[in-house]
Amino acid sequence: xxxxxxxxxxxxxxxxxxxxxxxxxxxxxxxxxxxxxxxxxxxxxxxxxxxxxxxxxxxxxxxxxxxxxxxxxxxxxxxxxxxxxxxxxxxxxxxxxxxxxxxxxxxxxxxxxxxxxxxxxxxxxxxxxxxxxxxxxxxxxxxxxxxxxxxxxxxxxxxxxxxxxxxxxxxxxxxxxxxxxxxxxxxx
Numbered sequence: 200x201x202x203x204x205x206x207x208x209x210x211x212x213x214x215x216x217x218x219x220x221x222x223x224x225x226x227x228x229x230x231x232x233x234x235x236x237x238x239x240x241x242x243x244x245x246x247x248x249x250x251x252x253x254x255x256x257x258x259x260x261x262x263x264x265x266x267x268x269x270x271x272x273x274x275x276x277x278x279x280x281x282x283x284x285x286x287x288x289x290x291x292x293x294x295x296x297x298x299x300x301x302x303x304x305x306x307x308x309x310x311x312x313x314x315x316x317x318x319x320x321x322x323x324x325x326x327x328x329x330x331x332x333x334x335x336x337x338x339x340x341x342x343x344x345x346x347x348x349x350x351x352x353x354x355x356x357x358x359x360x361x362x363x364x365x366x367x368x369x370x371x372x373x374x375x376x377x378x379x380x381x382x383x384x385x386x387x
Contacts, residue, residue, distance in 0.1 A: 203264045204366070205297050210324075215342075216349045217327045218384070221320075225298040225307060227251070228316050230272055233292055234276075235336055236363050239269045243294025250315045251296065255308035264297045266364035266379070326350045328380045333373040339363055342380045350384060359383025 210219040227248045233239035244267065251261040256316055272291035283379050298307060298317075307317055328346035330338055359382055365376040 202366075203262065203297075203299055204266065205320075206300070207325075211353065213320060213349070215329045216346065218353065218355070219325050219327055221323050221325060223302060223322045224300065225302060225322050226295040226318050226320055227296045227298060227310070228293050228318055230315050231292050231294060233290070236269050236292070236339065236367060237334060238335070238362075239292035239294055240267065240365065243269065243292065246314055247294065247296045248310055250310045250312060254311045256311065257308035259308045261266075261302075261308070262300055265366040266297065267366075268295045268297075268362050268364045268381075269293070270360070270362040283329045323359075323383050324355075324385060325359075325381045326353070326355060326384045327382075328376050330380075331374060331376055333377070334363070334365055334378050338378070339380060341380075346380050350382065351378075354387050355384040356387040357382050358385050 205224040206222040207219040209217050209219055227247055227250055229243045231239050231242040233242050247267075251263060253260050255261075269292050272293045304317065304319055308361040310317070326346055326349065328349070330342045332338065346361070347357070361380050361382050362383055364379040366379075367375075
């Protein structure tokens with residue numbers, strides 16, 4: 200069963216790196232306090248899943264999409280952007296589900312849970328580094344460092360902070376799991 204993801208066009212591809220032009224899309228978001236990305240994802244997942252499983256004003260079930268993203272809330276420049284660094288103390292994170300493309304802000308069911316917000320994300324360029332396996336902070340940090348280097352080599356300028364994107368359900372084997380670090384960029 201295929202799961203819908205935001206539409207994008209690959210403008211450049213080199214190994215694990217891509218430069219993508221994303222079309223606009225909608226997200227459902229929840230802000231959580233957590234010590235790191237993994238804990239933020241765990242804390243934010245259930246309220247968002249509850250929303251798409253029918254805890255909304257219309258009692259509608261909304262199809263699951265990918266990716267699920269998490270990023271520190273302190274540094275958002277556009278919806279869903281945040282740095283990948285995790286600190287030992289608790290920080291605020293935004294965990295987001297991408298909404299199916301058939302919805303607009305006008306017809307997306309309003310959440311019953313006040314902690315869940317709906318936001319549009321405009322079209323943008325993003326540099327992306329893919330990595331596989333079960334998510335870990337060290338893998339994300341390594342992918343971020345490599346992506347930042349690639350961005351410079353490509354003559355691009357980061358204008359957003361990194362976000363972590365996970366595409367697979369927890370039961371999928373690690374060796375085939377898809378994770379990404381994404382940074383919104385512009386041509387320098």
